[in-house]
Amino acid sequence: MVHSLEKCIKDIKNSKSIAIMCHTIPDADALASMVALKKLIKQNFTDENSPKLIDLFVDVDAEDISEINGAIIQGAELNTRHEENYDLAISVDCSSLSRLGKYAELFKNTKNNINIDHHVTNEKFADNNLVFVTSSTCEALYRIAKIYNLQISDEVCKLVYSGIITDTNNLTQGTITVNTHKIITEMVQRKISLDALNEHFFKNNTKSKAYLLKQALDSLTFYAGDRIAFMKLTKQDISDCEATVEDTYGIVNHGTEIKGVDIAILAIKQEDNSYQVSLRSKGDVSVSEIAVAMGGGGHDQVAAFHYEGLLTDMKEKLLPLCREELDKHPVIEKEALFDNSDVSGKSDQEKQ
Numbered sequence: 001m002v003h004s005l006e007k008c009i010k011d012i013k014n015s016k017s018i019a020i021m022c023h024t025i026p027d028a029d030a031l032a033s034m035v036a037l038k039k040l041i042k043q044n045f046t047d048e049n050s051p052k053l054i055d056l057f058v059d060v061d062a063e064d065i066s067e068i069n070g071a072i073i074q075g076a077e078l079n080t081r082h083e084e085n086y087d088l089a090i091s092v093d094c095s096s097l098s099r100l101g102k103y104a105e106l107f108k109n110t111k112n113n114i115n116i117d118h119h120v121t122n123e124k125f126a127d128n129n130l131v132f133v134t135s136s137t138c139e140a141l142y143r144i145a146k147i148y149n150l151q152i153s154d155e156v157c158k159l160v161y162s163g164i165i166t167d168t169n170n171l172t173q174g175t176i177t178v179n180t181h182k183i184i185t186e187m188v189q190r191k192i193s194l195d196a197l198n199e200h201f202f203k204n205n206t207k208s209k210a211y212l213l214k215q216a217l218d219s220l221t222f223y224a225g226d227r228i229a230f231m232k233l234t235k236q237d238i239s240d241c242e243a244t245v246e247d248t249y250g251i252v253n254h255g256t257e258i259k260g261v262d263i264a265i266l267a268i269k270q271e272d273n274s275y276q277v278s279l280r281s282k283g284d285v286s287v288s289e290i291a292v293a294m295g296g297g298g299h300d301q302v303a304a305f306h307y308e309g310l311l312t313d314m315k316e317k318l319l320p321l322c323r324e325e326l327d328k329h330p331v332i333e334k335e336a337l338f339d340n341s342d343v344s345g346k347s348d349q350e351k352q
């Protein structure tokens with residue numbers, strides 16, 4: 001890893017033009033890692049003598065980026081191609097070449113390319129693949145910056161923090177490690193206003209998103225002895241609620257918040273009648289292999305796939321896979337979380 005990391009840093013130093021891109025239908029981690037990477041490169045590898053052209057690309061319509069995530073890229077120019085051929089292309093937060101959407105071509109055709117990501121299912125599609133098992137791509141970038149002793153500005157910290165909290169549902173899921181907490185400690189020590197970021201990402205839902213959630217909850221159905229919670233939406237629902245595609249993020253988590261539910265599914269019918277399906281799980285139940293079997297990918301507890309065909313056919317394939325996974329993890333009675341036997345009411349004298 002160190003070797004390829006060194007080569008990446010060298011490539012970044014030596015490139016005069018760089019195209020940074022992330023996956024289509026970008027989430028906060030994808031957008032924040034693009035902007036953070038651009039800032040890191042500008043702050044550490046450029047000056048008047050060695051200017052660099054750094055362009056950001058993401059295959060998405062502007063109206064499909066929510067106000068909340070829009071704040072991340074505000075003022076950062078997107079999708080303007082200033083160069084025909086770039087010296088270097090870097091993809092962030094993207095597990096496969098095809099997820100770059102229409103910019104996959106640009107990535108593939110750039111003579112040097114780097115893939116920085118944290119998805120365990122990453123297909124290592126670049127010349128140089130930096131895939132870290134971390135909470136988020138933002139955390140991976142921060143780690144790289146620390147390894148190379150790069151200058152990390154407060155603004156970069158704010159972006160990194162945003163990527164971490166959004167990819168871990170406010171530190172409640174995903175691959176959170178001691179390192180994740182160390183980074184947050186460093187940010188608290190730097191007196192970065194984390195409260196404002198928490199409020200922005202977690203207490204800032206639009207009315208449209210609330211209506212969309214209502215619509216999704218209306219469709220809630222249970223399977224496998226109530227261990228699977230299934231919800232569906234359509235693109236029509238999204239426009240009826242005046243919501244955006246991004247407003248659908250997080251809705252699937254409401255399924256796993258239900259007692260006894262181990263797998264939550266949200267299927268969103270697209271305009272072409274195909275389905276974008278999100279999967280969530282909790283405990284030891286993993287949805288990553290299920291997503292792969294359905295043609296997608298992701299993490300143990302967070303995964304997704306795209307399905308061409310009818311909803312009934314999709315469910316006929318998906319639900320048995322889920323049941324198979326659930327059979328590997330039978331319901332066991334949960335141990336008491338707290339041990340209060342030492343304060344059970346009887347006085348110590350009585351016990352003797």
Ligand SMILES: [Mn+2]
Pocket residue numbers: 029030093118135136137167
């Ligand atoms: Mn991510």
